[in-house]
Amino acid sequence: MRLWFDGQCLQTASKRRGIGRYALELIKAIAENHGNVEMLISFNAAMPVAAISAREAVRAWFQPQNIHVWHSVRDNGEIFDGYKDQRRLSEAAIVHHVDALAPDFAISTSPFEGMVDAANPLLKLPGCNVPFASIFYDAIPLRFPKHYLPAATHERAYSRRLEAHRLFDLNLCISEFSRGELLDILGDVTAVNISAGISDVFGRALAEDAEAESNTPSMPYVLYVGGLDWRKNVGLLPEAFALLDVSLRDRFRLILAGDYPDAALAEIKQRWRSHGLRTDRLVCHRHVSEADLVRLYRGASLLVQPSFMEGFGLTALEAMVCGTPVAAARAGALPEVVGDDRLLFDPCSAVELARVMTRALTDSQFRSEIIESAAARAQRFNWTWTADMVVTALREHLQAVSTSAGDAASPPVGKAALPAYAKQSSVLETDREVAATTFALSEPVTEPGRLIVDATSTMQSDRKTGIQRVVNKICHRMFAEPTATEPPRVLSYCDGPDGWYDAYGVIDFPPDKAVAERLHPRPGDKILMLDSSWTFEKGQAPFFLSARLRGAEIITCLYDLVPLRTPAFCDSGMPPAFASWIRLALRFSTGFVCISRAVADEFHALLRAIDYPHPMKIGYWRLGADFADDAATAPAPAGDDAEKAPVFLMVGTLEPRKGYRVALDAFERLWAEGSDARLVIVGKPGWGVEPLLRRIRESPELGRRLIWHKGVDDAALVRLYGEADALVAASHAEGFGLPIVEAAHFGKPVIASDIPVFREVAGGVGEAAFFEVGSPAALHQALRRFIAHSANGGVSTDGPRPKWPGWAESAAELEAVVVDGNWYLTYEPPEGAAYRPITDIGVTAMSREIGEDERQFALKIVEDVAPGPGGDGLRIVVALTNLSDQVWSSAGDETGRLGVKVAARLRAGGALADNASRSLIPFVLTPGETAFLAVQLPPEARLGQGMSLDITIMQEGCAFWDGSLVTAL
Structure with missing residues (x-):
């Protein structure tokens, strides 16, 4: 059986309320207990950020290809705009979307959405080819219209949705009470009670708290959990407390737990004071976690639930599971959950509540009885039973329909040329182009996903060094020739807000936008941001949003965090540009792939430190080395002259972060001591090194003990490695460490600054020594130790040489992570991060004064x-x-x-x-x-x-x- 769920209640304010939690728990229970049921869900693209957050919330229970989006014509909520043609068109569009997906049953998880927001819940229209079911929670607004339907617009919007339940093939009610309400209001409709249970998160918190050391409260308390809106009837509690015997009033506190607006909380406090009750006996806990809630339940002497009406009564059930007695109003579904008339009271009578509280708090035999019976009764309510009831009810309905229909032919689902719901005059009278577009966008995308590789910066200006060199090498191997491998590969280009374009595998220059195909994201796409794309945010953000909305993955290559860690050693414009880019990447990425394990670990630590609120896959791959591809021969042995004076080699662009100043300071100390050690530098001038260049050019040792090669070919570099006794790498920060890899390949010892990535890549080096980052004195001592050790014959360059991948192997390693899912680890956000929007990337700004x-x-x-x-x-x-x-x-x-x-x-x-x-x-x-x-x-x-x-x-x-x-x- 294929079940489709309307996911819009996970996009609106309902997601943090009982409705959203109920829908999510039901989905989870069916997924975990009915593996033979294929589940689909769809979100409304008119609320894109909320759709992405909702997709993230349900990802564990749906196959990626079964999570869809459809497009409504956005409006501001029916109570504001009325029931206009745009909403009628949107209602037809979601039905068309469901018809095209062709499930066996479609479940409208919350038909009352869209009153105050852009949601357009699934309501059955004439001509639907799929059976529809609703989840019915309660009729509270109808029963208390003065408080919940204050204007005619509210009443019309609510009544239209309530009446729509007549057309549903099946109504799934969350309690026997709610089922009775629906039958009383609408008469002869098909309705079943599917009940409810406690969440897994609550259950885990309860199990963990039970294992923890007992925490007896300093003062006993009565607990209320829930909101403060009118129907919750919390104002009855101060009145009842005032009627308790003075000994009980002095002994017990009242604790309120919930997310309370300041004004509502102030009103309750005022009522408490007006009854002459001590202010220190009223305590409020706001924004409590599940673990805190469990502790509050387990520590309470009594839970009081005075509500005028509840569709189920979850807080009562949670307290019962925790072994806490419950005093509940004789109203709504609460008696059904509590199941003991001795614990019920008239919600309009403070006297009755005070009497029940007194007995529950003072009669020890009575307490023992009700705790034991409540624990047994609570076992009747669980999500496994609810999932079984839902699946059974749906299957029985399908069987009944199949039997009554016999062999009568029916139109193929989703194939009608113009379904009845599309023939409504209101839809046809809408702008035909808008209607056509809306229906087209509501049809599921069936095109296969692709691997889209961004190389914009390299196409614009390939400097053939650094990141551009990596991009060039990887892309030439990924796109060297047409391949039949899956997924299809696309080289992309985007330099502005006019969109992304297919570069047809050519990385040497940008594509001609006049003829190139413009790319549109598809479900299943993997978008690999391989290049340094720090200045293209305007073009990237809209594409990324559209891609995430449709379920594509966005995987960002992270070469290092140097601009954030060492901004002093970067061009002044780079750190703010890089910071803006990392914010963009954190908003939209589903994964980061790094060029070393050290960078991956550093990035993971950053996510943990800022309490990043979204899951993130993290991987790494090894960059290729040219000598591995070119089969460079080993360098010739050094001659006698090289043996007399130790030679130390530094390779890399002259930049502040590379530590050349540190090295010169250390070598000048050696030379001042009379050492003949030579420092050979291979590297062209980079950014911000004018003082360094002046120092090298004016050094009296230049050409003697200080040698500088601005640029050498590969053969000359091999010769220089052969003449060197050791490599020096003095960088303050790096993402990789190619010279260390090269030194290992040629069997040369390494003296390196003590940064994690150097320790990682030096793993294959025969001898490696590390010194304090940025310390000329520490490097000076390391050099002295090496020279002394070498003079005593302690340094050996013999032994096996480590094998490092070439660029073909490097590209294969990258694809193994991005395409095959060979991730290093997955970051999971802290508890309570569900539904945080993608714009929220954690703690990245100060919010208070530091003490x-x-x-x-x-x-x-x-x-x-x-x-x-x-x-x-x-x-x-x-x-x-x-x-x-x-x-x-x-x-x-x-x-x-x-x-x-x-x-x-x-x-x-x-x-x-x-x-x-x-x-x-x-x-x-x-x-x-x-x-x-x-x-x-x-x-x-x-x-x-x-x-x-x-x-x-x-x-x-x-x-x-x-x-x-x-x-x-």
């Missing part, structure tokens, strides 16, 4: 005063370490307050300047992490004139923190 006792940090100067890149003033580079347990960010509230920044103020003659320069944390600085930030000296700073610089942390609009770092200029 003095929480201002724990360390500041250290990494580079002393020097001209900034491009001669842009003077600056100092500092390392800021977050020693607190809070996430810090330079982003604050909407007024600009609260952001955490590094502040620098001039001090002249003992006086501290009022103005401070500010250095920003690009994204976040998580507990225990260090960021390298450039502190810009104020323009009025003068060197050698008795000035000093006072560097500390400040929280914008709050305070400068104690513990400043003072350095003379």
Whole structure:
């Protein structure tokens, strides 16, 4: 049997209320207990962000291909706009969508959606080829119209939905009471009681709490769990408490647990005071977790449920399962759940409630009886039984219909040229183009998913180094020749809001948009953001939203987090651009694939630190090495001259983060000690290294003990590796470490800064030593130890060489992650993150002032005063370490307050300047992490004139923190 569910109640405010929780638990129970039932669900694309969150919430119980979207004509809710043609068209469109999917039964999980929002719930229309069932919860608005149907527009919208239940083939009611209500209101309709149970999450929390050490409350209490709206009748509780014997009033507190608006809570507190009750005996718990709720239930002496009407009575059942007695109103479905008339009271009588409370709180024999009987009764209510009832009722209906229909022919489902529901005058009178588009968009997409690989930046400007080199190598292997492998591969290009285009496998230049096919996302697509796409947000975001809405995966390649960790060593425009890009990627990505395990671990730690509220797949693959493809031969052995003076090789673009300044400092110390050690640098000048280049060119050792090759071919690089005694890698941060891989290939020892990725890739190196990041002194000692060890014959380059993948193998490893699902790990969000919108990426901005006792940090100067890149003033580079347990960010509230920044103020003659320069944390600085930030000296700073610089942390609009770092200029 194929069942289809209307998922819109998981897109509206109902998702956090009883209706949404009920629908989700029913879906889960059927999925887990009826494996022979194929389940489908659809969401309304008019609410795209909510549809993505809902898709995420149900992903465990539906096959990806069975999660669909349909498109309504958006409006603002029926009570605002009335029952207009747009809503009629949308109602026909969802029926057409269901007809096209052709399930055996379609279940409208909440026919009353769309009163105040853009939802258009499934209502049966003439001409439907599929049997329809509803879930009926209650008729509370009809029974209390003064409170819930205040205007004629409300009444019309509600009544239309209630009357629609006459047309449903089957009505699934959540209690015998709700079934009786439906029959009383509508008369002869088909309705069955399917009941309810407690959630798995609640059950797990209960089991965990039962295993924990008993936590006896300091003062006994009576508990109320639920809302404060009118029908909940919570105002009866203060009145009943006032009628209790004074000994009970002094002994017991009343605890309210629920998400309460301030105004409603203030009204209850006022009622409590008006009855002369002690204010310390009323306690409110707002925003409680399932674990907290279980503890409150288990610690309570009594749960009171005074509601005028409930469709089921879940809080009563939860308390009974926890072994807590329940006093409940003799109204709605509560008597059905509680099952003991001795615990019931008239919801209009505080006297009756006080009498029931007194007996339940003071009569120990009575308490024992009701606790035991309640535990037995609670076993009758469970989701497995409910799922069985639903499946049985649906199958019996289908069997009855099949038997009565006999062999009569029926039109093929979803194939009618113009179904009856599309022939309504209101639909036909709508703009025909709008109607045609709406119906077309409501038909399920059947085209196969693809692997779409973005290479926009490389097509625009292939610098053949860094990320562009990786993109080029990978794409040339993925798209070298047509392949019949699944899924189909598409090389894509997007440089603006006009869309994504097929580049037809050609990476050497952008496609001609005038003739190239424009790409539209499909369900099942895997979109691999292989390139550095940091400046194309305007074109990416709309495509990503559309792709996620349809169930496509968006997988982002993460090469490193260098711009966030070491912004001082990047072009000034890179950290904010990268931070904006990472926010975009966190909003839309379903997975991140990294170029090393170290980057994957670092990214996973970041997600955990910011309480990222969505699941995320994380993988990594190894980059290829050219020597593996080119079968480079081993270098020739070094000659006698090389043996007399140790040779150390550094390979890589000259950039601040590569640590060349650290290396020069260390080698100059060696040379000052009389060492003949040579430093050979291979790398072209990069960004922001003018002072470094000047230092190299003006060094008296240049051409003697300091050798610089701006660029060499592969053969020359092989020769230089052969002449070297060891490789030095002094980077402050990296995503990979190709020179270390090359050194391992050629059997050379490595002396590297102690960063995780260097330890990872150095695993195949025969001998590797690590030194403190950014410390010339530590590198100097490491070099001395190596030289001494080598002189004593302790360094061996013999032994097996590690095998590293070439680019063909690298591309295969990447596809194994992205296509085959060979993920390293999956991040799971913290409890309570369900339905958080994709725009919510966790704790990435400050929301409060940090207290003095929480201002724990360390500041250290990494580079002393020097001209900034491009001669842009003077600056100092500092390392800021977050020693607190809070996430810090330079982003604050909407007024600009609260952001955490590094502040620098001039001090002249003992006086501290009022103005401070500010250095920003690009994204976040998580507990225990260090960021390298450039502190810009104020323009009025003068060197050698008795000035000093006072560097500390400040929280914008709050305070400068104690513990400043003072350095003379």
